[in-house]
Amino acid sequence: MDNMDTRDQVVALAGSLFDRGYSVGSAGNISVRIPGGYLMTPTNSSLGRLDPARLSVLDEDFVHTAGDPPSKEIPMHKAVYEARPDTGALVHLHSTHVTALSCLWVPGEPLIPPLTPYFVMRVGADVPVVPYFRPGSADVVDEIRDAARRGPAVILAHHGSLVAGSSLVAAVNAAEELEVTAQLALLLRGSQPRTLDAEQVAELL
Template sequence: MSALEDLLAAGVRVVGEGLSPGTSGNLSVRDGDRILLSGTGVSLGRMRPEQVAVLDLQGRHLEGAKPSKEWPLHVAFYQRDPGHRAVVHVHSPSTVAVSCLRPWSDHSAVPPLTPYFVMRVGQTPLLPYRPPGDPGLGEDLRDCPWELRAALLSNHGSVLAGAKLDEAVDRAVELEEACRITLLTDGLARRELDADAITALARQWSSPWGTRTTLGTPRR
């Protein structure tokens, strides 16, 4: 399956999973030195090839549709880590709701309530509020001091990366579920995973938790 076919299939999947109401959200996949990104105002479940934009790795528009205004988020993830080959940004209900709350900690807005969140997503910091499409969203993500493969955008939604689109969508589904459980248990005497359990899960599944990244290093 080509990168374009992967992108179109992922659009159908995120809508089917209930992660992308209306024309919200955007997806991208890295294809060599190009980024294929859903166009602006596109319903992801009905996205057609001519509605896909092509950017370079600096975010310059090369061809195709007008890119989503959230393109800085996608470029930032690819610049943070060359291992990221796909990015999903959605406004799914529970992640938006948790993005409107005070974060659980500096390194993760979402508490460690289930092993699956720690294993599949990892720490998910809350980035500062900026208007949709603000280039600063990309700067905040690129320069976030925590190791991450997911983040919440204050009062906005989530952004996640993976080595392929299926992996990034899987993480978006898991993060939505973790946020739903967070909301269901908010204000209750809930039990979080203890530090030893989190450390063991993060080590076994190579998941970021409580770890910082090195800022100022060259990015490819």
């Protein structure tokens, strides 16, 4: 079977995310660029119980060519790869703290302040938020494409996160950093935390 190392890496990292509660049930999905197209987690699959041989194979136009049928959230992935051509992998999670924080979003205001240098370096200083759309809506795709041009991570209001990386490891690391920073932001909510200032952020970027 082709791309066995990449398949095994998807199963291992997805299983690790699942085991640590970053995804539950059949929520969340992952895609990785491979020669000639993409590997993607199948529709209705659980990140904790993937079979490397059954991952969906897509061609460069995101047409399903082998394996199980891909996640129905494939248009979101396509939009980010289009917006960020250097993307090697994408991780989409319905993780608890990002989703909770997304329900507190005030349009026009930044959702996560620059609290730690690791967050700024891995995810960026200003994570864009895409407003709520019903699952499967075609309208969300243009919004995601625009947001992805601003940075590697996008928060989907009332839904979760969508995080791009140059590799699968980089995308997973950034998705974890985003979830943990959302948790920090919730812990600090209602207090007045010092954030990194503009000069400190510029130095990191």
